[in-house]
Amino acid sequence: MLARFGWVTRSALATALLALGGCGGTGNEKEEVASAEPSTASPSSGALDAAVAKVSDKDSADKPAHLVTPDRAVDPKKLVDVVEQEVKGGENASPSPESILWLPSDQSKIKDEPLTVKVPKGLSPLILNVNVPAANPLTKGKFELGKQLYFDPRVSLDGTISCATCHNPEKGWTDQLSVSVGIDGHTGGRSAPTVVNTAYGKTMFWDGRSPSLEGQAQGPIQNPIEMGKQSYEDIVLRLRAIPGYKDQFEKVFGTDVTLDGMAKAIATFERVAALSGNSKYDKYNSDGDLTALSESEKRGMVLFGLRLRGDDEFKTNVALKKAECTSCHTGSNFTNEQFHNIGVGWNAEKNDFADYGRFVISPIGSKNNSELGAFKTPTVREIEKSGPYMHDGSLKTLEEVVEHYNKGGNPNPSLDKDIKKLNLTDSEKADVVAFMKALTGEQVKVELPTLPPGTDGKIPDPHAALTPPPVKAAANVFHPAVQR
Ligand code: HEC
Ligand code: HEC
Missing domain, CATH: 1.10.760.10 (Cytochrome c-like domain)
Structure with missing residues (x-):
């Protein structure tokens, strides 16, 4: 294990960590402290020197940082x-x-x-x-x-x-x-x-x-x-x-x-x-309380991509999956945990993204153009409270978000294949927003x-x-x- 470590000075450690920047941008998945021993190779104050492991990208991918601890006995x-x-x-x-x-x-x-x-x-x-x-x-x-x-x-x-x-x-x-x-x-x-x-x-x-x-x-x-x-x-x-x-x-x-x-x-x-759950949607879906959702919320749910409960006789008269948000916002936390380009941050004039997103994180050699401008699908639970929306906070309201999807996102060379024009009517757009608001739940x-x-x-x-x-x-x- 030690063979992977290089000895660097304290300032080099700080620079390495800061370079990755951001809230938690320690690149912690790539750095690892190796030893308490002072470095003799360093020109600066010996005992402060740190060892940083440049674990290869491949290693870091299958070895979560929190599971990696120095494997040497320390007194x-x-x-x-x-x-x-x-x-x-x-x-x-x-x-x-x-x-x-x-x-x-x-x-x-x-x-x-x-x-x-x-x-x-x-x-x-x-x-x-x-x-x-x-x-x-x-x-x-x-x-x-x-x-x-x-x-x-x-x-x-x-x-x-x-x-x-x-x-x-x-x-x-x-x-x-x-x-x-x-x-x-x-x-x-x-x-x-x-x-x-x-x-x-x-x-x-x-x-x-x-x-x-x-x-x-x-x-x-x-x-x-x-x-x-x-x-x-x-x-x-x-x-x-x-x-x-x-x-x-x-x-x-x-x-x-x-x-x-x-x-x-x-x-x-x-x-x-x-944690947030026990929303109106959960009362409907898990408890079978058919009155927990309004008619508009039910229509929104179906457009979003979720079926009515089998025992619910309400006729929504909208097409299931017309908006098909569930192709990404799926499962009990409404996210597939994957990365998608939905066109946010695309500058058509400059023909470029303001922020390359996932592309930057992929190891050199396995970068894929489809990761350009791709970001993690966020949960939509509690969404009413957490605007402005998207990685750059560029969409102020849920109405603007639905409008973004309805027009098919911002066309760009790496737009996700699941982002396309939806042709939602005004009342259908309002229904989708209403459904998302029904995901506001009980918080601790x-x-x-x-x-x-x-x-x-x-x-x-x-x-x-x-x-x-x-x-x-x-x-x-x-x-x-x-x-x-
Ligand atoms: C100055 C504002 C700021 C402060 C202070 C801050 N964060 Fe963040 N946090 C952010 C931003 C911005 C991001 C997203 C950065 C990115 O994706 O590159 C983020 C991302 C996160 C995420 C990732 C969430 C997800 O869904 O991916 C968690 C968790 C988090 N912060 C927790 C913390 C904790 C814990 C602290 C205190 C130790 C903290 N933050 C301090 C702004 C901040
Ligand atoms: C192809 C996958 C995909 C589909 C389909 C999709 N989303 Fe998203 N959604 C994302 C991603 C990725 C983001 C973050 C994008 C970014 O910040 O650049 C996002 C962001 C959002 C946000 C903002 C969340 C926040 O915390 O800022 C909302 C709200 C949302 N989507 C609702 C919807 C609705 C409603 C639909 C259906 C009309 C939908 N999404 C369809 C992947 C998708």
Whole structure:
């Protein structure tokens, strides 16, 4: 395994991670920390040097980041000593990268209980090894810790931005902006997707570049325009100074604060809290409550591509699958988890896309033109709340979305074959919108947490970070695809 690793300096590690950019754009699926040992080959401060594994694209594809842990025995005592020195500012004060990112947990210290989750009606149960990684089972303490980290603005460089700034549960787990606004009012090139039902997601991001919620959660905290230009060390050491976090990490992971633990806790919170089901559609479909949907919603459902229940005698008088949204928005979370070009972001004058999407992520040598301008099919559950829509937030309302599909998308050389003119009448368009609104459901009520006091005794108010800062600079660097 070590043979795959190259030794690089700390700044090279930071550059490598930042280059992938974006909320969670750590390229975590491509990097892996190899060793706690200081590098001798490096000109800069030895103990801070990191080893980065450039796992080949092929490897990363079949090896989710959260399942990859360093396979070398590390003496936990040694690591803790080094870190204590760093926190105290003593000689040889630099922590080893591994002690910051990952520490072997002392099982005897873990005092946490399993968390059983009853998912809302219409969703499939959360299953270990299917929707929950074996390395990160659901526990109560992890959920509470993850919730605090999710809402804690101290995770950002200047204490103003939390995950909830851009993924606010009250706003359908988004910021309801076309493109997100991060630290110092920087804007990016993509719209914040909803976190709703990402527990069922096969990949994360509009282009699917991260394989898991765990992998995703490590990115935004050190993205210069989301949460600030800071290194993992900065964040982890800042949180280690907060006794409340130190104690919880000990209890939940049997370690000090680490990036690995942060990612696991935040992912657990998202997996459990951001669930939406038991909508009018689920009451109709699962409970057989034939009155749960209005006539317009039923017509919309049939146009969307779903049949009426066998015991429903209502005659919709519309053609089944006339809009055939289910060719992509399918299954209990209304997404096939695939990537499609529906023509969003195509500039006909320039004959080019503003953002190449999935194409950029595909390994060199297997790039396929059909991936140009292709993005992940999003869920349409809870959709009423999460506009503006599409990866670039270019469509403001659900009516505009239906209009987009009705005209056959934006014709371009790699338009998906399933995107074609629909010839919906005005009332049929309204029906499709009505059906999508019937997918607004029951959400887990998220009470904002009380955050642990900092070293100054102050307790930050998580509400303050719910309002994004005013826009100042358009940086457009969420992702290399946007940076071209
Ligand atoms: C400044 C706004 C901003 C902040 C802060 C932010 N995100 Fe994001 N998030 C985004 C954007 C924009 C994307 C989409 C980026 C892309 O696809 O390239 C995204 C994508 C995601 C996704 C992928 C969802 C999907 O369906 O693919 C998840 C999950 C997520 N963020 C969780 C988090 C967590 C957890 C945090 C805090 C550690 C966080 N975000 C902080 C803006 C933000
Ligand atoms: C060929 C696959 C495909 C078909 C068919 C399809 N969609 Fe989509 N849908 C997508 C993809 C991919 C996106 C994201 C595109 C992007 O951002 O560039 C999307 C985005 C959306 C969004 C915005 C979601 C968000 O969070 O921003 C809505 C709403 C939506 N589709 C509804 C529909 C409806 C209604 C139909 C039927 C008329 C339909 N879709 C048919 C693949 C499809």
